[in-house]
Each structure stands twice: as structure tokens, then as C-alpha cells.
Amino acid sequence: MDVRLNRSDFLNELAPMQGIVERKTTIPALAHILLTAQEGGLRLAASDLDVSLTSSCEADVATTGGIAVQAKKLIEIIRAINGADVHLKEEEPQTLTIKAGNSRFKIRGMRPEDFPTLPKVGEGAQATIPFADFRRMVSKIIFAVSAEESRFQLNGALMKFKAGGMEMVATDGHRLALVENKGLEDGPSGEDVSEEGVLVPRKALQELQRFEGEGSLAFVRGQHHLSFVLGRRTLICRILEGTFPDYERVISKDNDKKLIFDRRNLADAVRRVALLTGDRARAVRFQFEPSQLVISAANPDLGEAVEQVPCDYSGEEFRLGVNPDYMVDFLSAVETDKVRLDLKDENTQAVGYPVDGPDERYLCVIMPMRI
Numbered sequence: 001m002d003v004r005l006n007r008s009d010f011l012n013e014l015a016p017m018q019g020i021v022e023r024k025t026t027i028p029a030l031a032h033i034l035l036t037a038q039e040g041g042l043r044l045a046a047s048d049l050d051v052s053l054t055s056s057c058e059a060d061v062a063t064t065g066g067i068a069v070q071a072k073k074l075i076e077i078i079r080a081i082n083g084a085d086v087h088l089k090e091e092e093p094q095t096l097t098i099k100a101g102n103s104r105f106k107i108r109g110m111r112p113e114d115f116p117t118l119p120k121v122g123e124g125a126q127a128t129i130p131f132a133d134f135r136r137m138v139s140k141i142i143f144a145v146s147a148e149e150s151r152f153q154l155n156g157a158l159m160k161f162k163a164g165g166m167e168m169v170a171t172d173g174h175r176l177a178l179v180e181n182k183g184l185e186d187g188p189s190g191e192d193v194s195e196e197g198v199l200v201p202r203k204a205l206q207e208l209q210r211f212e213g214e215g216s217l218a219f220v221r222g223q224h225h226l227s228f229v230l231g232r233r234t235l236i237c238r239i240l241e242g243t244f245p246d247y248e249r250v251i252s253k254d255n256d257k258k259l260i261f262d263r264r265n266l267a268d269a270v271r272r273v274a275l276l277t278g279d280r281a282r283a284v285r286f287q288f289e290p291s292q293l294v295i296s297a298a299n300p301d302l303g304e305a306v307e308q309v310p311c312d313y314s315g316e317e318f319r320l321g322v323n324p325d326y327m328v329d330f331l332s333a334v335e336t337d338k339v340r341l342d343l344k345d346e347n348t349q350a351v352g353y354p355v356d357g358p359d360e361r362y363l364c365v366i367m368p369m370r371i
């Protein structure tokens with residue numbers, strides 16, 4: 001292997017690999033990036049067995065070949081060196097020499113054969129969506145994805161295509177976020193995916209959010225894997241198995257109290273009052289009164305906090321226990337200046353909506369807490 005390439009281009013394609021590479025693993029190969037010199041350029045690949053990412057850089061290839069090198073050190077070296085170009089050469093078996101400017105490094109590597117075999121998606125349902133729309137949709141639901149490994153079917157988001165648009169839903173059992181967008185450029189072809197949708201793992205969504213670039217994101221569903229293609233990059237992830245909850249039944253349709261708030265004022269007030277909640281008992285009290293919401297928290301070890309937020313409510317007084325983190329996550333994801341909370345009583349979920357948002361539909365369900 002003997003290649004020369006632009007340092008900046010190389011670093012741009014290396015950076016997204018950091019999130020894929022396993023830092024704490026008993027399988028050494030998963031801490032490596034596979035570099036393959038082939039006609040036309042240098043191919044890069046990283047995998048943790050569930051999510052893999054491949055990309056490429058234009059390069060002047062003198063000799064083809066490949067080597068897997070420790071990802072963290074490679075990225076640190078390329079980031080630290082000076083010079084516009086980088087020279088990569090395997091001068092000794094399983095040893096990569098890196099030259100740039102006045103610098104010269106040698107790092108030990110592994111044979112390409114010892115790197116995990118990357119999955120292939122094959123033929124399947126396909127769709128295309130503007131990447132900016134996709135990334136914005138992910139940002140509005142990813143906070144609701146469950147982090148509990150025991151609830152594996154909730155460790156990702158449900159992605160469904162329907163009527164020229166795409167819907168994404170996530171829930172951890174305490175809250176639910178749903179966003180629907182009509183910006184699909186090219187609808188599904190092949191097998192119809194609109195009925196049940198597909199479960200995309202949290203890590204895949206997080207890494208896709210970190211992608212930079214414009215253009216369209218192409219989606220292909222295989223039998224066991226999904227692929228997302230943006231420019232040179234292809235991310236492939238394993239489809240989560242399991243049945244996602246019937247989320248439409250979770251969304252309350254008869255909340256008759258509809259209150260509109262200034263989003264930033266409400267978010268700031270909730271954050272301030274939450275300062276006096278404990279690490280274990282994360283709960284604040286929402287007391288709804290005519291023309292105002294009184295937010296309060298009491299902690300026997302810390303003290304009390306109370307704040308008033310104006311709103312256009314004229315009904316009877318009632319209280320609601322809310323996890324402040326859940327409310328702030330929703331308010332942070334909303335893009336509009338105003339938000340609406342649909343409520344019923346202290347035992348019923350709160351449903352938040354943006355006022356005049358850009359999406360076909362966006363909502364967040366937050367279950368009440370006992371306080």
C-alpha cells in the first residue's frame with residue numbers, strides 16, 4: 001500500500017469514524033479503521049458489528065493494498081501533523097508509515113483479513129429525502145429513545161414512509177416524540193415499508209446526525225440491515241427486532257385544556273426551578289391557575305423554588321407533576337416561538353405541540369408524575 005492524499009480531505013472522512021469505533025472492546029479489530037488503497041482512491045471503514053461506516057478519499061495510489069490501524073492514534077496523528085498532503089505507505093508488514101511535512105510516524109496495524117466483514121444490504125425498499133430534513137427530524141425525536149438495554153425494541157426510532165412523506169417515532173415509556181414530514185423526494189420502491197416501518201438503532205441515528213454536507217440521503221432496506229448513503233459515506237446498521245408499541249393509542253385525543261406559552265420563557269423557568277430538585281426525584285409541580293402557570297419544586301435537603309409563567313388559561317385550577325428534563329428536551333427541540341400544551345387533569349399525559357411549525361405533524365407526549 002502506497003498512497004498520497006490531501007490531509008484536510010483525509011481528516012474530514014476520518015472524523016465521522018470516531019463515533020463508530022468501539023473504545024472499550026474485547027475485540028481488538030473493533031478499535032481499528034480499515035484503510036484500503038484501490039484504483040481511484042483510498043477507502044475507509046469502521047465497524048462495531050452493529051453499525052458500520054465506509055467512506056473514500058481521492059488519492060494518488062502508487063500501490064494498492066490494505067491495513068487496519070488503531071483509530072484513535074491515526075486520527076490524533078493526522079490532526080496534529082502539518083502539511084497539505086499526507087503520504088501513507090506500508091513499508092513493513094502490518095506497519096503503516098505516515099509522512100507529512102517534517103513529520104514521520106510508524107504505527108502498528110493488523111491485516112485486512114482480521115478486520116470484521118462488512119455487511120451488505122442488497123436489494124430492498126428504497127427512498128430518498130433531503131438530508132437537512134432528515135437530520136432535523138432526528139433531532140426532534142432522538143431524546144425520547146430509550147437507553148435501557150432491557151427494552152431493546154425501544155432502543156431505536158420507528159421510521160415509516162407514507163403518502164410521499166416520512167414519519168419517525170421514539171418512546172422510552174415515559175415520553176413519546178413523533179414527527180412527520182412531507183419532503184420525501186423519492187418514495188419507497190420494491191417491498192412496501194409503509195405498513196410496519198423499520199426500527200433504526202439509536203447509535204445509527206446519532207452518527208447520521210453528525211454527518212455534514214448537503215444533498216439527499218438515500219435509504220435502502222435489506223432483510224436484516226439498513227443503509228444510508230450521503231455522498232461518499234455509507235452507514236449500514238442492523239435492524240432492531242421487536243414490536244414497537246401502538247403509539248397512536250398512546251396519544252391522548254380528548255385533552256380539552258389547551259394552553260399556549262412563549263417557548264423560551266417556559267424552558268428557562270423550568271430549568272431554573274429544576275435546580276432545586278434532587279438527582280433521584282426529578283419532578284417539578286405545574287400548578288395551572290387563571291392567566292398563569294406556577295412552577296415549583298421542594299427538596300428537604302436543598303430548599304424550594306417557585307416561578308410564575310404567564311399563559312392564556314381561564315379554567316379551573318389543577319396540578320400536574322412533570323419531569324423537568326423531559327419538558328426541557330421537548331422545548332429545546334421545537335423551532336417555533338410559541339408552544340401549546342394540551343392537558344386534561346393531573347392523571348393524564350401532557351401533549352406538547354409547536355404553534356405553526358414547519359412539520360406536517362410534531363408532538364411530544366409526557367406522562368405525569370406523582371408528587
